[in-house]
Amino acid sequence: MARTILITGASNGLGAALAEHYAAPEVHLALIGRDSTRLAQISASCSNLGAKVTSASLSVTDQKALKQWLDEFDQQYPIDLAIANAGVTSMLTAQGSGEELTAIEQVLDTNLYGVVYTLHPLIERMRSRKQGQLAMISSLAAWRGMPITPSYCASKAAIKAWGEALRGWLAPEGIKVNVVCPGFVKTELSDQFPGTRPTMISAKHAATLIAKGLERNQAVIAFPFPLTWGMWFVSVLPFPLASYFLGLFGYNRPRSPRKPK
Numbered sequence: 698m699a700r701t702i703l704i705t706g707a708s709n710g711l712g713a714a715l716a717e718h719y720a721a722p723e724v725h726l727a728l729i730g731r732d733s734t735r736l737a738q739i740s741a742s743c744s745n746l747g748a749k750v751t752s753a754s755l756s757v758t759d760q761k762a763l764k765q766w767l768d769e770f771d772q773q774y775p776i777d778l779a780i781a782n783a784g785v786t787s788m789l790t791a792q793g794s795g796e797e798l799t800a801i802e803q804v805l806d807t808n809l810y811g812v813v814y815t816l817h818p819l820i821e822r823m824r825s826r827k828q829g830q831l832a833m834i835s836s837l838a839a840w841r842g843m844p845i846t847p848s849y850c851a852s853k854a855a856i857k858a859w860g861e862a863l864r865g866w867l868a869p870e871g872i873k874v875n876v877v878c879p880g881f882v883k884t885e886l887s888d889q890f891p892g893t894r895p896t897m898i899s900a901k902h903a904a905t906l907i908a909k910g911l912e913r914n915q916a917v918i919a920f921p922f923p924l925t926w927g928m929w930f931v932s933v934l935p936f937p938l939a940s941y942f943l944g945l946f947g948y949n950r951p952r953s954p955r956k957p958k
């Protein structure tokens with residue numbers, strides 16, 4: 698069956714792995730990212746796998762341009778599955794300074810409003826078709842605010858709550874909504890985390906787990922299993938005890954940033 702799949706942040710990391718996972722004959726991929734060179738490389742690799750590819754070099758923070766592009770694309774090729782994946786992070790510095798206001802704004806604009814700007818234009822269009830699937834990439838960081846990355850955790854918690862609410866609202870209308878909460882996935886984004894990254898998996902493996910969860914229409918697709926339990930446990934512990942455990946992994950106090958490999 699032909700499928701049209703939208704993925705934002707498809708030019709790198711998890712988004713690129715998702716694009717390559719879904720790339721196949723009978724699949725039309727709509728790939729969005731800002732870096733046109735990287736986007737062209739991923740588009741070419743997906744075309745080689747047999748998919749039809751439409752790509753757009755756009756920022757998910759540009760609400761007007763994104764809506765116009767989505768409206769025009771969806772009018773011509775109704776989107777079956779939209780994955781709002783684009784995301785950025787920011788951190789306290791090892792020198793002890795907090796996040797700059799501009800960094801906080803960039804994280805919330807991309808991870809929260811960017812997701813809303815991506816999915817909101819599609820809600821009414823899918824409602825009128827009485828079908829469709831909306832997925833948003835949150836994080837296990839949504840389950841407990843971690844001191845070294847405050848705005849990132851806030852953005853992911855907001856998206857998790859928004860997605861859970863949309864799922865309840867839209868299910869009776871035939872629209873599936875899924876919140877994805879990955880643990881550590883090996884990408885340029887996670888290379889910025891200064892703490893340890895227990896149970897880290899590859900982007901390719903993460904894409905497979907996400908696709909399985911979406912196929913089953915799981916409300917919250919959280920992985921990997923041990924870290925999901927760990928973060929759940931931390932979220933229900935008394936605050937000082939939870940902080941103690943986060944500290945063991947380096948997520949309470951900034952350390953020197955990891956050197957790129």
Ligand SMILES: NC(=O)c1ccc[n+]([C@@H]2O[C@H](COP(=O)([O-])OP(=O)(O)OC[C@H]3O[C@@H](n4cnc5c(N)ncnc54)[C@H](OP(=O)(O)O)[C@@H]3O)[C@@H](O)[C@H]2O)c1
Pocket residue numbers: 705706707708709710711712729730731732733735755756757758782783784785807811834835836837878879880881882883884885886887
């Ligand atoms: N890696 C992890 O451990 C991990 C864990 C939990 C959740 N996540 C989430 O997974 C998602 C993907 O992250 P990743 O790890 O794959 O990071 P990544 O390798 O840095 O990729 C991020 C992607 O987002 C795109 N992007 C960033 N800002 C954008 C904007 N304003 N407009 C359009 N595209 C934008 C980037 O492309 P351009 O630079 O070309 O725009 C890139 O394709 C994020 O939402 C992240 O929070 C990651």
